[in-house]
Amino acid sequence: MDGVNSRVIAEPALMVRGLSKSFGRKVVENLDLTIRPGEFYALLGPNGAGKTTTLRMVAGLTRPDAGSISVYGRDVLANPLGAKQIMAWVPDEPLLYDKLSPLEYLEFIAGLWRVEPKTARARADELLETLGLWPHRHERCEGFSRGMKQKTVLAGALIHKPQFLLLDEPLTGLDAAASRLVKELLRAETAKGAAIILTTHILEVAERLATRIGILSGGTLLAEGNLAALQAQAGLEHGTLEDVFLHLTTAQ
């Protein structure tokens, strides 16, 4: 296990090279992306920019037309199961069975990731407590609000302690308190060494949480870096992230 961990830390969390995908038209084109362990990376872009397709290809759900993807050195295309073992994917629509309770849902996810039952139970209890779902752990999810569903899905993503999290609009539908809770939880994960890539349309979230931001448009990475680097690339020294984003994406 130690050997695995040391290798995991030595490798980039995500390395994408020359990634391309088209569905009749080019959706992602020759994309290069590198994310380090412990890094919080926000992928921004207008609707149809290719953010979700990129995340799906990294998660092993969509096969790229060209390019390579490796997660902590594990080739997603050649060894998808090995790569998935250390990843978690949270899409914009909650992946939830309405007829299962949160505890049953976590039981299912833990089984899929082969988490040892005792460890899984303890981790499930901890996550349900942290996310405020403990009183509802035996209730079926069909009656849950959007925010509760999103929190349950997040608990599912974290139960196997992934080294790399792919989050597609994870804060959609959350109220202020839940949103803060999730943000803190994600920060704690990066502090423990996990890498996160997140897509969002809420620029304030990217600005506050991300260590680096990438701006994608038309399937191409237009700019990348922290806010200062993005301002420099856009030529807007004192501009907000919104100014920079709009400048780059509309100019393109």
Place this chain on the structure above:
Amino acid sequence: MLAAPGFPWLLRHELRVLWRNSILVRTHRHVVVPVLVVALLFQGVALLLAHQIVLFLARQQVAHAIALPTALLAANINLAFLFILMFSRAITASIDVIYGRGDADFLLASPIPPGRVLAVRMLGVACSIAAPWLLLGGVLGNGLAAYGQYWGLSVYPMFFAEALLVAALAFAFVVALLRVVSPQAARRAGHSLALATGIGIFILGQAPRFVPQPVVARFWASLLPGPHGGGVAFLFARGLLGQPAALAASLAFALAGFCAVWIFLARPFADGVITAAASRPRGRATAQAGRFRASPFAAALAKDLRLIARFPGIFTQIVYRSLTLVPVAFILTGKFHMAGGMSAAVPLIVFLAGQLGLFFISVLAGGETIPELAASAPVPQTMPRQAAMAASVYATLFILALPLLAMLARAPRLVPALAAGITGVLLSNVLLGQRMPIPLVRAGFGKTSTGTAAGLILGVAVSTIWSFFIWLVVAPHPLLWLRPGG
């Protein structure tokens, strides 16, 4: 072009939505040709049936069926059964158009008068519940007309009149129900009524086996119309048999009922929709201790069994399919003797196994709303499918456990053939159902379950072929029943 947002325009929209949400077109874009083929097939069979009716009338030496009290009674019984069947379907359809589809409150928020929305919805329900019966009854009516018995065509206006009345009553019932219970509970009431109807019809069909023949004869005789045609109680029956005055009176009565409900229901309807739209199912508590499993297959199997057990209407669906067990029970307990003895129960059990397997796999295949979750997990792609198949087989064998044990006790020599038949039919149908799940009731409010009519037809065919094959294996003289007097 129909002017928006007038009544015809709104009705066209409603019928279009209902049509696209119907079983026929839910998963297939090209349905007109198969529907026409099936309709032609039905028409062919109906022509043969109509010919028999014409011959029967000739033998009775009556020019018109209405002259026969038994014909009037048969028409009335058919209309009564149809009423109950339509009513149970109309309840679920009404709940769907009020709440399930989720667009009623949207329409009521528009400047269209609520009364118009209500009338269109009620007409839409009437059309949707009348359609299958118009198809079935219509082909017989056409067949009779082809032999010069034009009164047969009255099936069209009469079935539609009945549907109008039923839709209005169901709407009134549902709106009243929605004021006191949740849409889910109201939907359950509809399912329960349908179940009770199915069981009632089945028991009635079996009655001659338990009730002495003179009692049955007396019962039917008491239902026959008197010398004057039975009065108002037989109004619809006379209409169905084509008597012009009764037909007009029936239509007027149905239309009046429809309008009365429409007039008195407009306001409560709007209130009911708003109440229903605000209702959200309470997360029902489940007694689950959290038994975490080490293997992905065990976790997926546990999840699939839970999804089967919590499928809406699971009880009614299983009971419907398990009615085959009633004759099996009679045969195994020796209450009913037929050619082939105990071996007659074997094909029945095989058929039931095929139908249950197909149903359970369809629940899982059609209800798998998030396949991407397992796809993102570090498990082989085939594992979720294998778990679903295992869960379907397990659920089927769980239901069949008792008849299997009874067979083991009563006729152990038949068990190997039975086991082979069950294995074969289950494997065939779970593989088929995974690719072509049968259409089921919606998996949840606002969600359309997948499924194809072709899967249903093929599944029944597979079950039939397997049970016939097993019958050939186990029966001492399998084709004896084909011989006259056999």
